[in-house]
Amino acid sequence: MGDLSEPTKDLSGLFDPSRVAVIGATERDGSVGRAVMTNLLADFEGTVVPVNPSRESVCGEPCASSIGEAGDVDLAVVVVPAGAAVEAVREAGEAGVENVVVITAGFGEAGSEGAARERELERVANEHGLNLVGPNCLGIISTPAGLNATFAPGNALPGSIAFASQSGAIVTAVLDWAAQQGIGFSDVVSLGNKTVLDETDFFETWGNDPDTDVIIGYLESIDDGRRFLDRVDEVTRETPVVLLKSGRTEAGAKAASSHTGAIAGSERAYEAGLAQAGVLRVGSLEELFDAARVLADQPLPDSDGVAVVTNAGGAGVLATDAIGDTRLSRATFEEETVEALEEALPAGANRYNPVDVIGDADAERFDRALEIVLDDPNVGAAAVLSAPTATVSYDALARVIADRRAEHDEPIVASLMGGDRVANAEAILGEAGVPNYFDPDRAVRSLETLADHRDVTTRERSTPTSFEVDRERAESIVSDARERGGATLGVEAMDLLEAYGIETPDSEIVSDPEAAVEAVDRIGGPVVMKIVSPDILHKTDIGGVKVGVERSDVADAYEDLVSRAYAYRSDATVEGVQIQELVDLEDDVETIVGVNRDPQFGPLVLFGLGGVFVEVFEDTAVRVAPVADRDAREMVEGIDAYPLLSGARGGEPVAIDAIVETIQRLSQLVTDHPEILELDVNPLVASPDGVIALDLRATLEAADAESDAAGTEATTEADATTGTETTVEGDARERDQETPQ
Amino acid sequence: MGDLSEPTKDLSGLFDPSRVAVIGATERDGSVGRAVMTNLLADFEGTVVPVNPSRESVCGEPCASSIGEAGDVDLAVVVVPAGAAVEAVREAGEAGVENVVVITAGFGEAGSEGAARERELERVANEHGLNLVGPNCLGIISTPAGLNATFAPGNALPGSIAFASQSGAIVTAVLDWAAQQGIGFSDVVSLGNKTVLDETDFFETWGNDPDTDVIIGYLESIDDGRRFLDRVDEVTRETPVVLLKSGRTEAGAKAASSHTGAIAGSERAYEAGLAQAGVLRVGSLEELFDAARVLADQPLPDSDGVAVVTNAGGAGVLATDAIGDTRLSRATFEEETVEALEEALPAGANRYNPVDVIGDADAERFDRALEIVLDDPNVGAAAVLSAPTATVSYDALARVIADRRAEHDEPIVASLMGGDRVANAEAILGEAGVPNYFDPDRAVRSLETLADHRDVTTRERSTPTSFEVDRERAESIVSDARERGGATLGVEAMDLLEAYGIETPDSEIVSDPEAAVEAVDRIGGPVVMKIVSPDILHKTDIGGVKVGVERSDVADAYEDLVSRAYAYRSDATVEGVQIQELVDLEDDVETIVGVNRDPQFGPLVLFGLGGVFVEVFEDTAVRVAPVADRDAREMVEGIDAYPLLSGARGGEPVAIDAIVETIQRLSQLVTDHPEILELDVNPLVASPDGVIALDLRATLEAADAESDAAGTEATTEADATTGTETTVEGDARERDQETPQ
CATH class of the missing domain: 3.40.50.261 (Succinyl-CoA synthetase domains)
Structure with missing residues (x-):
């Protein structure tokens, strides 16, 4: 490497x-x-x-x-x-x-x-x-x-x-x-x-x-x-x-x-x-x-509008279909362009795009039309299509195209259709750097290639934002967990997110019923309550989680949770009870941000909507970390389900900017801490007011794996062989709310 | 026409x-x-x-x-x-x-x-x-x-x-x-x-x-x-x-x-x-x-398994990618084939598919490999790819391919890659009807074309089933509604579905509180109750719909609905109250079956899943009616969301056969009654036990439009100009249950 x-x-x-x-x-x-x-x-x-x-x-x-x-x-x-x-x-x-x-x-x-x-x-x-x-x-x-x-x-x-x-x-x-x-x-x-x-x-x-x-x-x-x-x-x-x-x-x-x-x-x-x-x-x-x-021979187009000039209606339709299949568009002509074409072309010709100079056109008529459309400010590129006719000389038409190409800044491609009669014209076009295709479809696709590269040369630089985070706190959470070996990452899983500025449900661990009531007064009820004990892995199984507890019931619930813990294991170490904010999911959208590591590219960040959107439709966007603002925004806007976030279906849009920022903060987290092999925030609940992470699952590199700060390879091998999975069961959703324990 | x-x-x-x-x-x-x-x-x-x-x-x-x-x-x-x-x-x-x-x-x-x-x-x-x-x-x-x-x-x-x-x-x-x-x-x-x-x-x-x-x-x-x-x-x-x-x-x-x-x-x-x-x-x-x-020159393949024989690993990879992009598959060889290849090829050659005869192969080695793979029962077609080398003569290789093509039933395509040195070989191949492509991708795609046509020649005939239906009853529902002119199709909208054997929620119209209670006893509570009055178009607006009414509250609810009707309009004609079965949607899937008419093809039937699946993902399948069993099944299995129906995500599968039958019954309905211009069953609720239609919207041709039994054109024109929209608000879902009134 x-x-x-x-x-x-x-x-x-x-x-x-x-x-x-x-x-x-x-x-x-x-x-x-x-x-x-x-x-x-x-x-x-x-x-x-x-x-x-x-x-x-x-x-x-x-x-x-x-x-x-x-x-x-x-x-x-x-x-x-x-x-x-x-x-x-x-x-x-x-x-x-x-x-x-x-x-x-x-x-x-x-x-x-x-x-x-x-x-x-x-x-x-x-x-x-x-x-x-x-x-x-x-x-x-x-x-x-x-x-x-x-x-x-x-x-x-x-x-x-x-x-x-x-x-x-x-x-x-x-x-x-x-x-x-x-x-x-x-x-x-x-x-x-x-x-x-x-x-x-x-x-x-x-x-x-x-x-x-x-x-x-x-x-x-x-x-x-x-x-x-x-x-x-x-x-x-x-x-x-x-x-x-x-x-x-x-x-x-x-x-x-x-x-x-x-x-x-x-x-x-x-x-x-x-x-x-x-x-x-x-x-x-x-x-x-x-x-x-x-790309070797043609300039890049300023805009995506394409003008088509043809003597064959059918070829014009094929080119229009091809444009529709690409990210290009048919240029809409200025009024002056249409008027100029009207003057330059005979009756029956189409002055709109695709311009049909009709079957009896010669090279000169093509030239007049081409010159006019290239002067239109909405035209970024031109495609000239021709079927063989008695009136058009392909050699003359090729010279016209070559001359216009030399004079103008716009790229021009050709589809002079035919076999042997095209050979010499193709040579003339080739010298001028104009590719010629039998199929109008390929001519249009070559223009799309130019537009694609233009976007690459003009796009914003992908410079990752460096957010102010509590890197040391995250470092110690990760290293503590790794030192414990195969242990499950506990309550601190959510702390990891908080250290990187990602909102999680408000929460507090209390050790007596009075403190529990005070916690509810601070957080606001109803709340979720969970037993906190290193000896109890599956809290829900022993009834160790209560969802939607009102203030008046909190003290009783505290006693009940503790007694359930001792009933389950009389020698259990009970560290207390976690009081957690209950997040109302109504009208919100559940999203997922995940990270895994690729042997060649390192951390890959994934974004999608929860449930069937990821599982059945596989409607996700992926980027290599570190993910810059530009990339994160493309991810969010790039999924098919984006209308569900943007409010296109009539609802209020969710806080897109907050999702974009969270993706970048998670990207920064996994970039700063290569010991985090995999990570899933599921769900990251998005509402019009912001986002909140309700659940985190992470896989850490085992502490005994070869430690190499820059070592993606070591990390990845560890993943496949000795990676410790820190399962975070915490989930602050109404229906089943349980956080790291 | x-x-x-x-x-x-x-x-x-x-x-x-x-x-x-x-x-x-x-x-x-x-x-x-x-x-x-x-x-x-x-x-x-x-x-x-x-x-x-x-x-x-x-x-x-x-x-x-x-x-x-x-x-x-x-x-x-x-x-x-x-x-x-x-x-x-x-x-x-x-x-x-x-x-x-x-x-x-x-x-x-x-x-x-x-x-x-x-x-x-x-x-x-x-x-x-x-x-x-x-x-x-x-x-x-x-x-x-x-x-x-x-x-x-x-x-x-x-x-x-x-x-x-x-x-x-x-x-x-x-x-x-x-x-x-x-x-x-x-x-x-x-x-x-x-x-x-x-x-x-x-x-x-x-x-x-x-x-x-x-x-x-x-x-x-x-x-x-x-x-x-x-x-x-x-x-x-x-x-x-x-x-x-x-x-x-x-x-x-x-x-x-x-x-x-x-x-x-x-x-x-x-x-x-x-x-x-x-x-x-x-x-x-x-x-x-x-x-x-x-298609002009090659036989159709018996199976979708393709064998690739090449002297260039890179070309083999490109062909394998191309196969992965198509509906074809890389043939898995029988053990005897692998053994025979092992014997016929030198060390370092790949005996699995793609077969790599390696860079020093001559035409004869290609021939041995080709002969062996063509004898494998899993091979339906072969692609021979070659880069130019010092050892292979393209002319000799072309003759080998031509001979094998003549002897075997399998189609063979070629990608002898290169420029001038391929010309003569291409002529030899052309005489044998073997197309040659510079790009392995196109060679593979041409094999897919053969497989596509084979499927057309062998597919089941698309003969629509003729279900036993109450055509006369439907006829009179439609003609009654049309005679009323612009009137909204009422309770009878659901009758239309019943006449064609499509299940709808159990329902009864009663005209006194005692009958209402008896109806609940028969239907089973809780129920949905709605005022029935031709003078009240938007029942929910006046509180004319009650969802989830228990038996004990039915009599009071009856009185309340009637008094709301008179409060809204003192001279209202109140025909009674509809008592309707409440459909529990838990674990069920909401689907949509729609029909509209195309000027060229007539009725088009659409199937998809409700909500965002149709609206955001546009995940629908369409067929021209009459829709046969084969087509209806392809529609259901063809949507991306099919796993949500088939239980692939762990749940119990819904009654696919019932959906398939309902699509055909609706197809028969619109084919029998060309006066129905558009139709939407939304939702058609599918559960493991069957399907039930909760809502129907339909647009009928206006009664004064030119009547022509076979006249799609007349019908369509009527649609665009004088079509009467019969809005059916009925919806037997728990959250908002209201049926045609």
Whole structure:
């Protein structure tokens, strides 16, 4: 796990080396060593040194007998067999090489022997401070340097997309396909087992790379989710990051896990973490490249209003449907726009959006309409759709679109529909950075991608609020409970919430009937009364809880509770009776705030409405902690049941701000105290006046677990093995009110 | 609107004519008449006769001066200007021509003058019993006959896909694109304004056409939904029908409406109606053709288990995710399969699903694995995925897949990933009918399409049950209420339900205190008591409803209710007091069954759970009536809240069968009585013992509306203009129990 404060790694020697050594270079037909040499020698302007003690030269280049003799090498590519790879890396480190790509397989993906080898590789790399890619990878490509240090059968075209992939096979498939499609790359990295360098290192580097406009990735796991989130959040403020994170489904996660040996994190954690980092997530390779292309070439729209210009009514309807499916909207034109269109277009044309220039339009008529709608202030982007007709020349229309794109700030996408007759127009559009799709649906979706990234670049920073809390008191509550070992967290469970400024029912422990009456006078009756005894775990079973006790009955109730305790166990230690405020739930809404820990992302905070809303509809919102105000508000507003909170159904709205604040305070609690493994405030009752927590359940890390303040891993292991569950039965609801004992 | 009992139209003369006349044929450059002539003369083996009184010949064919002189014409194509088109059709009809394609525009899509012209065209067509395509269309193509009677710039390749489109522009775009993709068609029809022949006529014809394997369509409206549903339901039992129905979104529906002039029906009605007809609905052109291709060439799978064979772990994970997104599942292999794979594959390969033959596999190893998994009884379909490697030849792999496809009953799809290196392999696969996709996601989705259609072909017939009901009693309740005009439907609202065998709370109207006590003795107390008076509309406002009255208080309550009535209005007609069973709602679930009428599909039945489930979550299921047992059960099981009914949360399940039956009885009620425009049973309380309807609201067609037993249109118009709302306030819930008065 990386140190969160470490600086961005300098990977310039990796992507732009002057001298590259290939350790294990050979000329054997079909060998990886030969393929790497051939690829390197193709375009690279620097020096390539094959390292092979048993040969004079490889592919015409004189061999060095060892890396130590290879001169001042910036990058070493290791292709020796697995058994020799760690030693080769060590020698490279000792020779002062700073950047190493280990293509060799046979590490973590290959049983326990391989795993041991990988640990040794990591040790050696760290000892020498190496920037190490792999092992078990295809290599890397950097087109600005003409560097192809892979054994892939093809190369990448130059371009501004940087691509990292956890699967080498996906890289080879993508390279071949992208070449055919005319899609170019700045850098391509096959991540392999990510022993040292991982996606976060590359995304950070590419975020500062002038040659890179878009970062895309195929990932099966993110090993240090918290670091990824913090660092990639900075990257996405400028450079779009689009990810195909596979293993989305349960079966997919299992397949990914058996394929890479990586531990699959929870899909909900990835979903939340990637969104919080500003990553645009896609579900397929096609979507990945549709997004990459439009982000690489088009400006971001100022607004979500889309203008559609078409010569085919049907295409206009399809585009309108597609807009309806997205977060975009059909732009409503200003009156002047409609008038200008009326003047520019023949009778029968539609001057409203979608603008139908009708079937006999030529490119020039398209142009007039396009120019007019692009000047409308409500138009943030435009889509031009055309069916083939006798009057429209696709080449001319493509040039019109290319020219307008160059002149205006708005993004423009095209759906010139057809087959062979579109080929040349597509090339013209491609040069202008305008993607063309047969299907209007995909054209519209590409505009949505731009709007999504615009929102990432303009959104408020997610800086967690630091509330004034009684951290020491919470610390001592948690450590006391842990020292007691497997004991149940008692009355102090609610104190934990109070220490973090979360309202709980008023309560007092008294030890005689007179004090009980005084307590009721202070709290206000009726009240809930409960026996307080470490010897009585299930108070309700022995009649140790009384709900709705009036002032006049309090003294009698006190005596009754105490005698029930002794009747149950004559040697019971009775510490007294708890007098607790009775919370009236009428017209209030029961919500839930929960926390659990994800192996990759750390504490995950969940919000939802109580009962069937969570259990049947699974209507919840999740964020990675620490949760900022922005995130907490999105959580509350993001659930389907939000109308029940906002008063949209006619009732008075509950105190949304208080819920938002409570979520953040709980986020702060679990962030400050990593010993709290899981936590559920259920219910957090929300009313128009505020919120009150009626019940808390928490699971603490066992005191004997390895203590590591920053140690999510230790914590999580403890959870699975020795975690102590502190069940808090306290529940100040009218129907069954019982608090921690 | 078509007669539901009319036979399938004979369109053989349209698609396979011997002699075709072109009325309005010319040689003018760029004219439609010339384009049609040129297309017809290209491949058609029959005779083409241009009809033009002012020319000797057109495109080398001698002209007839009128259609009457054109000989024994099977098909006339009309391209004269709008002003002359109706007359041309009339002359064709008088000359004995049975099939006419009217390409000419300027009808319903062109203002009120055009609409009048279209009505006249319809009249003429019906007078002569013409099979008329259009007007305002591109024409038709039938590849088996070599017939291209369109003015499209290209032609269709031969194939087994029949395509109908409501947009001519979409046809031209698709023809060009499909030619490039190698996709062929049997027939292509541009539907135009559908004045006479519509999608239902063509789908029925193609359902019986040996040259057609798949029917696909682009539609913006279905004018007679009920006829479509009945007839297309028969077609889809054998021939798949895939539709892109645009205007899905509100904005899209508006765009479609302004484009075609057609009235947009409700999206929910289309959704339900198309599903009930067994139509596979897609959202984009790309999906339409993905579905068409796989359905045209591949067998249907016996089961939903998919085997994945790949040389690339990453591709396997993507395919597994994709399977998880569909209704398909990853096949679990038999032990013998795993053993056979273990023997056939090298160490390191994955013998479980997805089968990873690993990176150094050749086509032969793929073949061994594919053969083994196809023999597993749990495998219903296979997907073969490959990244480019040094060891696998895509051409050889394509031949392996083609051979296995030919030998086995299971469908096989491919994702040989890459660009130029896939071209030849794709051609080999294409000949074998195996679609290839760059994206494994689309490969899996195409398998889901096959499974979807298999379910349509094997599903139980949707034959509505005819329950024994008291139809006459319901008839008289409805007609009495309508005769009273705007009056509120009274106590008899619940009688309506009883007449159709739906349980309602026990109830009796009494006219003195003694009878009230006797009624309580019979019904069992406590009860709900309500004043019964036609002069008191809002009973609760005057204290005219008492809930939970005990036997001992019944006599006093009677006197009190009557005196309140007179206090409110001294001249009130008091018919008595209703004594109603008090329904205890504890542990029961409140459901809703509603009906409204769609202009295209007729009565739509809705089911959901009461309160927030419908209002906030919109968790409802909808079907077009009449609703069969199968449909009603799907509705109940289809809502997200089903676990609340089925006892999945630990409670006792409610009587699902009783809900299913009640939905059907209500469906029968509204089908038997088209005067009932809308209806809401809310709540229908479901308990483990059965269901009981506590409240009914209904809207009846006004008595002065045009009465037409089969007339959905008349009914609906009445709804929007003169419909009488009969508000039923009756509600036998404990908290507010009041029944129809």
